[in-house]
Amino acid sequence: MDDKYIKVLLIEDDPMVQEVNRQFIERLDNFRIIATASNGEDGIRKIRTLSPDLVILDVFMPLKDGITTLYEIRKEQLDVDVIVVSAANDQHTIRKMIQNGAFDYIIKPFKFERLKKILKKYYLFRTQIAMDALMSQNQLDQVRFQNGNSSVLVEKGVQETLPKGLNEATLKQIYEFLTKQDSALSAEEVADGIGIARVTARRYLDYLKETGTLELDMQYGGIGRPVNKYILKYIR
Structure with a gap:
């Protein structure tokens, strides 16, 4: 450049x-x-x-x-x-x-x-x-996610200032993972796919649902409680 x-x-x-x-x-x-x-x-x-x-x-x-x-x-x-x-x-x-x-x-x-x-x-x-010829992971996350390509999330209704405890880099990672899926996923499936804790994935998924980016799809299998699964609205 x-x-x-x-x-x-x-x-x-x-x-x-x-x-x-x-x-x-x-x-x-x-x-x-x-x-x-x-x-x-x-x-x-x-x-x-x-x-x-x-x-x-x-x-x-x-x-x-x-x-x-x-x-x-x-x-x-x-x-x-x-x-x-x-x-x-x-x-x-x-x-x-x-x-x-x-x-x-x-x-x-x-x-x-x-x-x-x-x-x-x-x-x-x-x-x-x-x-920078060489970058740390923290520097890369700052540039890639905070200064760069988060606008798709903003346009979907996600606030630029996230609630306390949520990280924009993780939010972006989850969003991009979901764009590659053809069906609804549970918090456990998202966590396994990205490599984070299930409880962490659930917090981000619930936030994206609250902002209108995701839809909740309750699926009933065999015996037991229904499983909450999430899917991007535009995939429907």
Whole structure:
């Protein structure tokens, strides 16, 4: 990354939306639009030749859509981060983009403040990662979870200031684990999957349920009490 600014490539097929996004981003210090592309094929070519730091990627595009474009970026191991800005709000698309490493997902229409917020977090993430050749686990957790990619949780209703005793890094770990599941899980299953105590997993799961991020699915098996299981709302 250039010391002066983050280089941004816009991949968006609608000229009016492309121009609005350009104006939004160029209102911020430390970000510069270095090129635009109107489809995924052109976008991939420009990533290879221009080496942007960040791509703002649409989903619905001709020739190559955003899902395929992001998949190819990862397949080719192109060194670029991606923020998705799209009208696509279906569960399948959102999950695919998150699974392929999108730094954030913004649903159109959106307010400038929403984009501004994540770009500021992204700037902190990139600059702090670049500063240290070696990092401790604590430093990595601070950068990755507190300054970086927690916005999906915030958009789901999770408060940025967590209740006492809850850690944002653990919350993010649990959330990302749940995005990869196709069915509801118990606190014990989540705890085993992540490697934490069941009582700890239960506290975070209950918090996510209270914020509206999770749904509770009570399952009745054989003899005994029903088992409380949790699932992300958008997986339903």
